[in-house]
Every structure is written in structure tokens, then in C-alpha cells.
Amino acid sequence: MIEDLVNPMGLDSIPLGERKKLxxxxxxxxxxxxxxQIQYIGSTINLKIRWAGHPKYQELNDCRISWLPITEASYLEAIEAQFIAKYRPPLNKHNNPLVVDTKSPNFKEKFSRLIIELKGDKSYREIAEDLGVSHPTILAWEQKESSPRIENLVPIAKLRGETLQELLDYLNGTASKTGIERLLESIDSIAPNHLASLLRAIANRLENL
Incomplete structure (x- = not known):
């Protein structure tokens, strides 16, 4: 996993007092x-802007900051959670909901049903391509023989129209409804002008499938 391959001490870094150079x-x-000692770990889509007014700057301005570039921004949340779980910095909260027991029987059972639902009429190769894994991996997930990594859940959440947190809440049993179910329930209360925008967004998405 990425957190086992990267040494934060060996990354590019500068003193936080020179944050304008980020x-x-x-x-x-x-x-x-x-x-x-790592005091804090975070993620951002723009490091310079994030630290221009970061609430922890005064507390940490005598430290240095190193960074690991991430080309796919949708993976930031999952990768950040893995690093926090490994290093447990004192200024981070450690009840991170993204750190879950994906190997528990209940998780595997629910995840297996989710994969079967996502696969539908697709072949194993087709759904594997959609999710960026091998087709034997899909089969192993379906048969509860292996567990996904957190980063594996990012494309699954996208395919379901959810955030990573919403997907994890569903798999953990802490959310009774999926993002799609909540969207369907909210349609009756959407203003007509917003409903038109929603329909246009759906039409654009379907054209790009």
C-alpha cells in the first residue's frame, strides 16, 4: 500500500515559515x-492556497512541511486516511471514519452483494475495467475471498454516484440509504429550475457513457 512505500521524511519539503513558496x-x-516527528497530516487540491490561511499555521509555524503529489484528486481522502492510520499524528483526530475493518465477515458480505449489484449483466472483465482492477479480483470480492483496499472503493463510490464516506457508511451499516436513494427521495422538493439543471446534468452524463 502507498503508505508503506513512501517515507514522508524523504519528500520535498520547506519550512512552514516559507509557505509562500509552496x-x-x-x-x-x-x-x-x-x-x-509528524505532527499533522492533511490533503488538499492546492497546497499553497490551503496553507495561506490554515488554522493550524500559528501552532506549527516552526515546523517544516513535506508533500506527496497526487495526480487523481478523488483519491486524496482515502490516501490521507491511510497515512493518518499509520502515523497517528497528535494533531489529527484518530476516529477517522475512513479507517474501517474491510476484513470483517459483515463487511465482506455486504461488499459482495454490492459488487454483484454493480456487475449486473456486465462480464467480469467489463466491470473490472470500470473499477480499475483485474477480473480475478472482482470474482474474489464477489465470493468473499478477499477484501478491497480503501483506494479500491473510490471508483466504486463514483460508479454509485456517492462520496467515499457515503459508501463506507452504507457498507458499515451506519447509513440506511444510498446517495441515489436520497437523491430520488429529494426530487419532489427540488425547485423547477434546479430540476431542469439536474436533468441536463443527467443527459450530459448519459451522452458521455
Whole structure:
């Protein structure tokens, strides 16, 4: 997993006091003190803008900041959660809802049903291509023989029209309804002008499938 391959101490870094020199990139960042202890981990789509007014700047301005560029912004949340789980920085909250037990029997059972539902009439190769994994992986998930990594759940959430957190809430049993179910229930209360915009967005999405 990425958190086992990357050493935050070996990444590009600058003193936080020189934050105006930070690059404008999407990344995972690590705030490191003078004893080489990671005090805080975060993610952002623009590092320079994020730290221009970060609420923890005064608390950490004598530290340095290193960063790991991430080209696909939709993976930021999942990768950040993995680094936080590994390093447990003192200034991060550790009840991170993205750190879940994907190996539990209940999770595997619900995830298996979800994969079967997503697959529908598609072949294993087709759904594997949609999710960026191999077709044996899809089969193993369906048969509850292996568990997904958090980053595997990002394209699944996209395919279901949900955020990663909404998908995890569903799989953990802490959300009774999916994002699509909530959207369908809210249609009656959507203003006509917003409903037209929603229909146009749906039409555009269907054209690009």
C-alpha cells in the first residue's frame, strides 16, 4: 500500500515559515517538527492556497512541511486516511471514519452483494475495467475471498454516484440509504429550475457513457 512505500521524511519539503513558496498542487502533506516527528497530516487540491490561511499555521509555524503529489484528486481522502492510520499524528483526530475493518465477515458480505449489484449483466472483465482492477479480483470480492483496499472503493463510490464516506457508511451499516436513494427521495422538493439543471446534468452524463 502507498503508505508503506513512501517515507514522508524523504519528500520535498520547506519550512512552514516559507509557505509562500509552496507549490500549487494536489497532494498529501506532512507537517514535521524539529525532532522529525509528524505532527499533522492533511490533503488538499492546492497546497499553497490551503496553507495561506490554515488554522493550524500559528501552532506549527516552526515546523517544516513535506508533500506527496497526487495526480487523481478523488483519491486524496482515502490516501490521507491511510497515512493518518499509520502515523497517528497528535494533531489529527484518530476516529477517522475512513479507517474501517474491510476484513470483517459483515463487511465482506455486504461488499459482495454490492459488487454483484454493480456487475449486473456486465462480464467480469467489463466491470473490472470500470473499477480499475483485474477480473480475478472482482470474482474474489464477489465470493468473499478477499477484501478491497480503501483506494479500491473510490471508483466504486463514483460508479454509485456517492462520496467515499457515503459508501463506507452504507457498507458499515451506519447509513440506511444510498446517495441515489436520497437523491430520488429529494426530487419532489427540488425547485423547477434546479430540476431542469439536474436533468441536463443527467443527459450530459448519459451522452458521455
Amino acid at each position: 507549490p500549487e498542487i494536489a497532494c498529501i502533506y506532512f507537517v514535521i517538527d524539529s525532532d522529525d
